[in-house]
Amino acid sequence: MRRKPQLNAPLLMPVTALATGILAGFVLGLDKWFAIALMAATSLATLWVKRYPLTQSVTILACFFSLGMSISPNGKEHNIVRLENGHLIRRNTSWQQPNDISKPSHLERARLTASQWRGKLIKRLEADGNSDSDAMAVVAAMTLGEKSGVSKQLRETYSVSGASHVLALSGLHLGIIYMLLTTLTLGRKRFWLSQLIVILSIWAFAFLTGLSTSIVRAAIMITIYSAFAVGGRTNAPLGVLCFTALVMLLTDSSLIFDIGFQLSFMAMAGILLFMPVMRGYVSAKWLQKHRLARWFFGLIAVSIAAQLGTAPLVMYHFGRFPTWFLLTNLVVIPFATAILYSAVLALIIPAATGILICLAKGLNDALAVISRLPLSSINGIHLSIIQVLLMYVIVGIIYTIALRLMPPEKR
Secondary structure, eight states: OOOOOOOOOTTHHHHHHHHHHHHHHHHHOOOHHHHHHHHHHHHHHHHHTTTOHHHHHHHHHHHHHHHHHHTOOOTTTTTEEEOTTSOEEESOOBTTOOSOTTSOOHHHHHHHHHHHHHHHHHHHHHHHSOSOHHHHHHHHHHHHOOOTTOOHHHHHHHHHHTOHHHHSOOHHHHHHHHHHHHHHSOGGGGHHHHHHHHHHHHHHHHHHTTOBHHHHHHHHHHHHHHHHHHTTOOOOHHHHHHHHHHHHHHHOGGGGGOHHHHHHHHHHHHHHHHHHHHHTTSOHHHHHHOHHHHHHHHHHHHHHHHHHHHHHHHHHHHSEEETTHHHHHHHHHHHHHHHHHHHHHHHHOGGGHHHHHHHHHHHHHHHHHHHTSTTOEEEOOOOOHHHHHHHHHHHHHHHHHHHHHSOGGGO
């Protein structure tokens, strides 16, 4: 039976209030003690108005807002810079990177060890591969998170074609690995054990690739999802996403300024919100009968849903919009799956490295063709923060209308 689209995310509004409070605290520069006093006052008000649920909901959101203000980061301490066009970003791209490198933490030592292992694996791939530097650079970026070898021209090709996300390890890559691990583990006979193996393997891969923000987000989500699956609860992915955001922001509030954090969560939010709605307009029985159509529809739906979630941010941060993103994703996702699976095979059988390099070269060539298509990218876009917010209001209206127009039995 088809699951009806529903907004099952009680933490959505609290997380939004927390993020808004972090931004407000940074922009306004209010004293921390003022925010703490406000949080104490709103907490007392929440207890006082417990007989009035609607009013109490407002005071709870005010608590999260004031909490966000109290943990809002200092720009110098967290390497946050204000660009000339008004963009606020964080220089650091790895989660929980310490500021004092003279006294490395246990986490930093683990990351250093992982970096050494990455270097050894890259050298092994280079020794077993051929001299195609661009193909090897893409393999290193997609499998180990090492992007230093990606040339400026290759980055531009991926950017214009709308495939930059494939060079940065994200939920797409971890999702592919999760499916592979689920297939290879013990299955339903020892379900709790298989999920434990999957979780440990996912986090080992996250450490190996440097704990980027998007990988940490995906790893936390998979961990929570697997724990829920063991307990027989797998019907609240949007709630899991909100809980993940809450944990990460409470741990490091400066992540709100990280572009990877913003794009990662908005892409997942778009997919989780719009995918069930789009499925509601297509016959489930027809899709079950036509596997190729189901695969094609899935790719198109995921691409559109993720684009709805991230397009305003992409235009705001990068000043461009890739018009051929649908075609790009039809090429990228199968190639990315084949490359990640081939990478695992190449580590076991070195002779398979040639296949891996050929796949990466094929992906590069295909994206080069797409990047040269007419109007492949709309450049020179300059959006203000207000315009970005208005665009997300429009996205919300589109979602509401699409949900309303669905047949009543599928809502």
